[in-house]
Amino acid sequence: MELLALAQAGDVTRPTFWRIGHVGEAVFYYLAAVAIAIFAVGVYERFANYARGTDDWFERLDNLPGRVVRAAKVVGSNEKQFDRDLYGGLMHAFILWGFLTLLIGTTILMIDMDLWTKALGQDSFFVGDFYLSYSLVMDAMGLLFVVGVGMAIYRRYWVRNHRLWGKHTSAEDDLFIWTLFLLGVGGYVTEGVRILGTGVPEFADVSFVGLFVAGALQMAGVTQSTAAAWYPVTWWSHAVLALAFVASIPYAKPFHMLSSFANVVTHDEKAGKRLPGVPEDASPDEIGATDIDNFSWRQLLDQDACTKCGRCSSVCPAKASDRPLDPRDVILDLKQYREDLDAGRTEEKPIVADGGASVIDSETMESCMSCMACMDACPVDIEHLTSFTDMNRRLTESGQMDENVQDAMMNIFQNGNSFGDPERTRPNWTDDLDFEVPDAREESVEFLWYVGDYPSFDERNRRIARSLATILHEADVSYGILYEDEQTAGNDVRRVGEEGLYEMLVEDNVAAFDQCDYEKIVCTDPHAYNTFENEYPEMDEAFDAAVYHYTQVVEELFREGRLGLSGSELDYTVTYHDPCHLGRYNDEYEAPRDIVRATGCELDEMPRNRANSFCCGGGGGGLWMDFDEDPKPSEERIREALEDTDAGPGVDKFVVACPMCMTMYEDGRKTGGYEDDIEIVDVAELVVDALGAEERVAVAS
Numbered sequence: 001m002e003l004l005a006l007a008q009a010g011d012v013t014r015p016t017f018w019r020i021g022h023v024g025e026a027v028f029y030y031l032a033a034v035a036i037a038i039f040a041v042g043v044y045e046r047f048a049n050y051a052r053g054t055d056d057w058f059e060r061l062d063n064l065p066g067r068v069v070r071a072a073k074v075v076g077s078n079e080k081q082f083d084r085d086l087y088g089g090l091m092h093a094f095i096l097w098g099f100l101t102l103l104i105g106t107t108i109l110m111i112d113m114d115l116w117t118k119a120l121g122q123d124s125f126f127v128g129d130f131y132l133s134y135s136l137v138m139d140a141m142g143l144l145f146v147v148g149v150g151m152a153i154y155r156r157y158w159v160r161n162h163r164l165w166g167k168h169t170s171a172e173d174d175l176f177i178w179t180l181f182l183l184g185v186g187g188y189v190t191e192g193v194r195i196l197g198t199g200v201p202e203f204a205d206v207s208f209v210g211l212f213v214a215g216a217l218q219m220a221g222v223t224q225s226t227a228a229a230w231y232p233v234t235w236w237s238h239a240v241l242a243l244a245f246v247a248s249i250p251y252a253k254p255f256h257m258l259s260s261f262a263n264v265v266t267h268d269e270k271a272g273k274r275l276p277g278v279p280e281d282a283s284p285d286e287i288g289a290t291d292i293d294n295f296s297w298r299q300l301l302d303q304d305a306c307t308k309c310g311r312c313s314s315v316c317p318a319k320a321s322d323r324p325l326d327p328r329d330v331i332l333d334l335k336q337y338r339e340d341l342d343a344g345r346t347e348e349k350p351i352v353a354d355g356g357a358s359v360i361d362s363e364t365m366e367s368c369m370s371c372m373a374c375m376d377a378c379p380v381d382i383e384h385l386t387s388f389t390d391m392n393r394r395l396t397e398s399g400q401m402d403e404n405v406q407d408a409m410m411n412i413f414q415n416g417n418s419f420g421d422p423e424r425t426r427p428n429w430t431d432d433l434d435f436e437v438p439d440a441r442e443e444s445v446e447f448l449w450y451v452g453d454y455p456s457f458d459e460r461n462r463r464i465a466r467s468l469a470t471i472l473h474e475a476d477v478s479y480g481i482l483y484e485d486e487q488t489a490g491n492d493v494r495r496v497g498e499e500g501l502y503e504m505l506v507e508d509n510v511a512a513f514d515q516c517d518y519e520k521i522v523c524t525d526p527h528a529y530n531t532f533e534n535e536y537p538e539m540d541e542a543f544d545a546a547v548y549h550y551t552q553v554v555e556e557l558f559r560e561g562r563l564g565l566s567g568s569e570l571d572y573t574v575t576y577h578d579p580c581h582l583g584r585y586n587d588e589y590e591a592p593r594d595i596v597r598a599t600g601c602e603l604d605e606m607p608r609n610r611a612n613s614f615c616c617g618g619g620g621g622g623l624w625m626d627f628d629e630d631p632k633p634s635e636e637r638i639r640e641a642l643e644d645t646d647a648g649p650g651v652d653k654f655v656v657a658c659p660m661c662m663t664m665y666e667d668g669r670k671t672g673g674y675e676d677d678i679e680i681v682d683v684a685e686l687v688v689d690a691l692g693a694e695e696r697v698a699v700a701s
Contacts, residue, residue, distance in 0.1 A: 012127055012128050012131055012132060012203050013124070013126055013127040013128075013131045014131070014135075014194065014198075015198075016109065016113060018194060018197075018198070018231065019197075019228065019231050019232050019235075020232060020235060020236075024232070024236075028239060031239075031240070031243050032243055034243075034247070035243040035244070035246045035247040036246065036247075038247040039246050039247055039249055039250060041250075042247075042249070042250025042251050042255075043249075043250045043258065045250070046250050046255065046259070046304065049300070049342075050297040050300050050301055051297065052292075052293050052297075052300070053293065053295050053296050053297035053298070053299065053300045054293070054294065054295070054296045054297070055296065055297070056276070056296040056297060056298045056299075057276030057277060057296070058268050058276065060266040060268070060298055061266065064265075067265045067266070067267075068265055070264070070265075071261055071264040071265040071267075074264050074381075075096075075260070075261055075264060076096075078092050078093040078096060080377075080378070080379035080380075081093070081379050083377070084377070084612060085311075087151070087155070088155075090148075090151070091148050091151040091152055091155070092148070092379075093148070094144040094145060094147050094148025094151070095145060095148035095149055095152065095180070096148075097141060097144065097145075098141050098142060098143075098144040098145020098146070098148060098184070099145055099180075101137065101138065101141035101142070101145075102138065102141065102142055102145060102187070105134065105137070105138045108134070109126065112124055112125055112126045113126075132203060132206050133206075135206045135207045136206040136207075136208075138207075139191075139206070139207050139208055139209045139210060140208075142184060142187060142188065142209065143209050145180075145184050146181070146184035146185060146188070149177065149180045149181045149184055150181070152177055153177060153178075153181060156173075156177065162310075162314075163309070163310030163311065163313055163314040164308075164309070164310055165310075166308070166310060166313070166326065166328060166329060167329055168308055168328075168329065168332040168333075168336070169308065172252055172253050173253060173308065175252075176252065176253040176254060179241070179245055182241060183238070183241060183242060183245065186234070186237065186238040186241060187238060188209050188210055188213050189213060189234055189238075190231075190234045190235055190238045191207060191209070191210030191213065192210045192211070192212070192213025192214040192216070192217060193213075193214075193217065193227045193230055193231050193234050194210070194227075194231055194235075195207065195210050195211055195213075195214040196214040196217055196218060196222065196224060196227040197224060197225075197227035197228035197230075197231050198228075199224055200214060214227075253307070253308075255304060256304070256305060256306070256307045256380070259301060259304040259305040260305045260307065260379075260380040262301060262305070263301055263302065263305035263380050263381050263382065264380060264381045266298055266301065267381040267383070268383065270534055271375065271381075271383040271385070271386065272370075272372045272375050272383065272385040272386070272585065273530060273533075273534040273535075273585050273586065274534045274535045274538055275385070275386065275389050275494055275495070275535065276296075276386060276389075276390075277499070277503075277538070277539070278393070278499050278500075284397045285397075287393050287394070287397045287499070288390050288391065288392070288393030288394030288395070288396070288397055288497065289351040289352060289387070289390040289391045289393070289394045290350075290351065290394060291348065291351060292334070292337060292338045292341065292351065294351070294390075295334075295387065295390065298383070299383075299386060299387050299390075300338070302331060302382045302383060302384075302387065303331055303332070303334050303335035303338065304335065305380045305381075305382055306328065306331045306332055306335065306380070306382060307379075307380065308328065308332065309379065310328055311377040311378060311379065312327040312328050312373075312374035312375075312377050312378055312382070312384065313326050313327060313328045313329075313374075314377070315373040315374065315376075315377045315612070316373060316374055317369055317371060317373065317614055317615040317617060317633045318367040318368060318369055320614075320633070320636065321617070321627070321629040321630070321631065321632060321633050321636070322628075322629060322630055323367035323627055323629065324361065324363050324364050324367055325364050325365075325367035325368055327368075327374040327384045330360055330364060330384070330387070330388070331382060331384065331387070333359055333360060334351070334359060334360070334387070337349075337351075337359045350394075351391060351394065352365055352391040352394050352395060353395075353398070353400060354395075354400045360391060362395050362400050365388055365391045365392050365395060366392075366395075366402050366405075366621070366625060367627070368385075368388050368392075368620050369580075369615045369617055369618070369619040369620045369622050369633070370385060370388075370492070370495045370580075370619045370620030370621075371580040371584065371615035371619050371620070372385060372580060372584050372585060373580075373584065373614075373615065376584055376611055385495075389494070389495060389497060391497075392495070392496055392497030393497040393499055394497070395497055396496070396497035396498050396499075397497075401496070401497065401498075402621070402624075402625055404624045404625050404626060405496050405621050405624050405625060407420075407624075408621075408624040409493065409496075409498050409501060412487075412488050412493060412501060412505070413501055413504075416486075416487035416488060416508075417453045417456070417457060417487070417488055418453050418488060418624065419453065419457040419458075421457050423484045424484050425457070426451075426456045426457070426483065426484050426486060427456070427481070427483045427484060428456075429451075429455065429456055429462040429465045429466060430466075430469070432466060433466055433469060433470070435469075435473050437469055437480075437481055438479060438480035438481070439480055439481070439483055440479075440480030440481055440482060440516045440518060441480075441482065441483070441485065441515060441516055442480075443480060443517075444478075444517040444518070445478050445479050445480040445516070445517070445518050445519075446477065446478035446479065446518070446519050446520060447472075447477060447478065447479040447480075447518065447519070447520050447521070447522045447548075447553065448479075448480060448481075448482070448513065448516055448518035448520070448521050448522070448545075449468075449472070449479050449480065449481045449521075449522050449523075449524075450481075450482070450486065450489065450521055450522070450523045450524070450525075450528055450532070451465055451481055451486060451524055452489065452523065452524045452525040452527075452528050452659060453488055453525075453659075454525065454659035454660065454662075454663060455468075455524045455525070455659050456486070458659070458663060460662060460663070460666055461659040461662055461663065463682075463685060464524065464659060464662065464682045464684050464685060465524065467682065467684040467685045467687070467688040468524060468550055468554075468684040470688050470691070471554055471557070471563070471684060471687055471688065471691070474563065474564075474691060475557045475562040475563055476562070477553075477557070477562075479522070480516070480518070482512055482516070485512045485515075486509075486512065487505055487508050487509055487512070488505055489505065489509065489523075489525070489527065489528035489531050489532060490502040490505035490506065490509075490531055491527040491528060491530055491531035491535075491581070492527055492619065492620060492621055492623070493505065494531070494535070495619070495620045495621065496620065496621035503539065506535075506536055506539045506540060507540075509536075510536065510540050510542075510543050513543075513545065518545075519546070520545065520546045520547070520548060521545050521546070521547045521548065522547075522548045522549070522550050522553050523547065523548070523549055523550065524550055524659060525658060525659050525660065526549055526579045526580075526581035526582035526585070526586070526657070526658050527581045527619070527658070527660065529547060529548070529549045529581065529582065529586065530581045530585050530586060532545070532547045533547040533586065534585075534586075549582055549586075549588060549591070549657070550657075550684065551582075551588070551591040551592045551595060551657050551683055552588065552591045554591075554595055554683070554684070554687060555591040555592075555594050555595050555598075558594070558595060558598045563687070563691065564691075565598065565599065565690055565691070567597075567598050567599070567600055568600040569599055569600050569689075569690040569691075570599045570600040570601050570686070570689060570690050571600060571601070571602075572601045572602070572652040572653050573601070573602045573604055573647050573650050573651055573652050573653075574596060574601045574602070574603060574604070574651065574652060574653040574654070574655050574681075574686075575603070575604050575605065575606050575641045575645050575647075575651050575653075575654060575655065576592060576593060576596055576603060576605070576606070576609075576655045576656075576657075577606065577613065577616070577637065577641075577654065577655065577656050577657075577661060577665070578592075578609055578610055578613035579613075579616075579656065579657055579658035579660075579661050580613065580615050580616075580619055581619070581658070582657060582658065583610060583611065583613055584611050584613065589610045589611075592655075592657045592683050595683050595686070595687060596655055596683065596686060599686050599687060599689070599690040600690065601653075601686065602647075604645045604646050604647040604651060605645070606637075606640060606641060606644070606645060607640060607644045607645070608640065614633065614636065614637055614640070615633055616633055616634050616637060616658075616660065616661045616664040616665060616668075617629075617632060617633035617634055617664050618660040618661065618663065618664040619660070622664075623660055623663060623664065631672070632667075632668050632671060632672070633664070633668075634664040634665050634667060634668025634669075634671075634672070635668045635671060635672035635674075637665070637668070638654060638665065638668055638669060638672055638674050638678060639672065639674075641654050641678065642674070642677055642678060649677070651678060652678070652679065653678065653679050653680075653681045653686070654678050654679065654680050654681070655681055655682070655683055655686060656680065656681070656682055656683070657682065657683045659682075662680060662682055665680045666680050
């Protein structure tokens with residue numbers, strides 16, 4: 001029915017306090033004032049509590065308007081909820097937009113009643129076309145809200161989605177979801193009773209859900225007079241529940257509606273890629289997470305922003321491998337400890353330590369691979385890795401670091417590499433080449449090539465170094481290396497908590513770079529690429545070099561035709577593994593794929609690829625540790641390549657672009673029993689294979 005045809009002077013509206021009376025209206029306003037006061041005090045106490053935390057290392061409130069706009073886009077679009085979970089995205093979008101619409105609608109009604117008519121003495125605008133449009137939108141969006149909450153209830157209690165349940169699941173979660181459901185359904189019941197009690201006005205068509213409820217009540221035998229008698233009961237039930245919900249927001253799970261938005265607003269766009277430093281005047285007893293107040297205000301906000309959705313847990317490779325780490329539980333354990341401490345329910349204890357007497361056990365932190373899968377999956381921008389690193393720093397300063405990691409750190413301190421080999425042996429990998437690798441210390445070069453530890457000292461990875469050297473040589477690239485002056489870049493040194501050693505490495509490496517005349521830095525290892533690109537400039541403002549991963553450089557060589565390949569040299573079926581530090585950390589996904597295709601190989605994507613890639617297990621010091629895992633992340637990934645890709649067992653080669661990945665997957669191929677099933681190769685080795693095929697064709701011709 002046309003809205004214009006329905007609009008009749010002041011008749012087209014609805015009474016707000018129908019059958020409530022003036023006393024009831026006064027009681028409602030009193031209860032509303034109390035609820036708002038309780039809400040305001042709670043919000044103030046929550047945010048005042050963050051002042052207990054230390055200042056954050058990075059600026060969190062610069063360009064505040066831009067941050068708010070970004071946060072509004074992220075939250076309003078539900079883009080992170082839709083990522084990898086269409087059902088969850090739709091569910092949350094229905095709830096969010098339905099709830100916001102109901103909130104806005106209630107605010108409009110309040111403005112009309114309390115400001116426009118009572119305070120300003122104007123005629124109500126809650127009539128005619130406006131009222132009809134208002135009712136239609138409110139009914140439609142309110143229905144979406146109820147559907148969304150119903151979807152949440154179905155997933156939680158019927159499907160029992162595993163990631164929604166954990167050690168911190170409590171009655172609070174049940175109360176939250178059922179309160180939302182009762183608010184949504186109760187609103188329609190109240191509307192239906194009113195429509196029936198007022199004789200079903202002809203313009204009630206626009207309130208189509210309420211009209212449906214009124215019709216159902218009529219079919220059940222409810223008369224107009226009975227509905228009119230029931231209305232005050234249904235109205236008060238709905239009103240009291242709504243006011244109780246408002247008052248409870250700062251004290252329970254609903255607070256995430258505020259804290260999550262604040263978390264997204266204050267997000268560091270380079271979170272995880274770069275880590276906060278340590279104050280120069282900090283004593284050993286003050287470094288790392290010594291107590292709950294040692295966390296920054298943003299880290300405390302992280303804890304309150306967690307909604308227990310379990311997305312981080314579901315993508316964590318450590319949890320999937322039965323390591324004692326669940327990223328959600330770590331964040332919520334810290335929150336629970338803080339709240340228990342404030343309430344006097346627990347005594348003070350170490351944040352992290354070995355032996356189980358602390359909030360977080362050392363083995364939990366040692367299990368983290370620093371892959372950032374948890375942060376990528378989190379819909380509210382919780383920065384897990386920042387808090388985890390602070391706890392690792394505490395373990396380091398208190399002498400509780402894993403023994404194998406301690407050995408690696410000592411090797412780096414004494415010899416500049418994690419293998420403990422003499423510095424003079426670093427360039428030995430060049431001995432088997434039939435050409436001389438240029439010395440960047442002695443001549444000007446376009447690319448200063450940072451080779452890295454594993455390509456320099458590990459026999460398997462030396463083949464990668466020689467392959468890349470061959471590519472650069474064949475393409476006549478101006479490049480050079482540092483020979484024995486190169487040292488560990490320090491990306492993983494920093495992530496296991498050894499900040500002092502990391503600072504020393506930055507100073508030494510930058511000094512070595514400064515002795516050379518170069519234009520750009522190219523790295524074999526994505527871990528080195530990340531720390532040079534995102535962290536060295538934070539540590540040394542004078543360091544402003546353009547940094548590249550070698551796949552980005554080789555891709556450009558292909559585009560320029562400098563490798564002389566036609567693109568049909570190889571005919572392997574391959575799959576490619578996205579290294580965490582190249583992909584998820586630095587958003588480089590296409591360069592390695594373009595190279596693989598340019599060699600003629602057929603690329604069959606892994607089910608978990610690009611930002612959803614599954615870690616090899618070597619990051620965050622995992623390469624240096626021994627874990628009792630079943631299965632190892634590397635074994636699970638190879639199984640995925642052979643069983644879950646379209647080609648399945650037909651995949652000839654498992655392609656990587658990271659020396660650490662090479663090491664982990666060669667190990668997983670052996671321990672998983674896949675030695676005869678698939679070959680692990682680096683992108684550079686694939687290119688050299690193609691160059692060799694081109695030469696063989698030329699010779700045959």
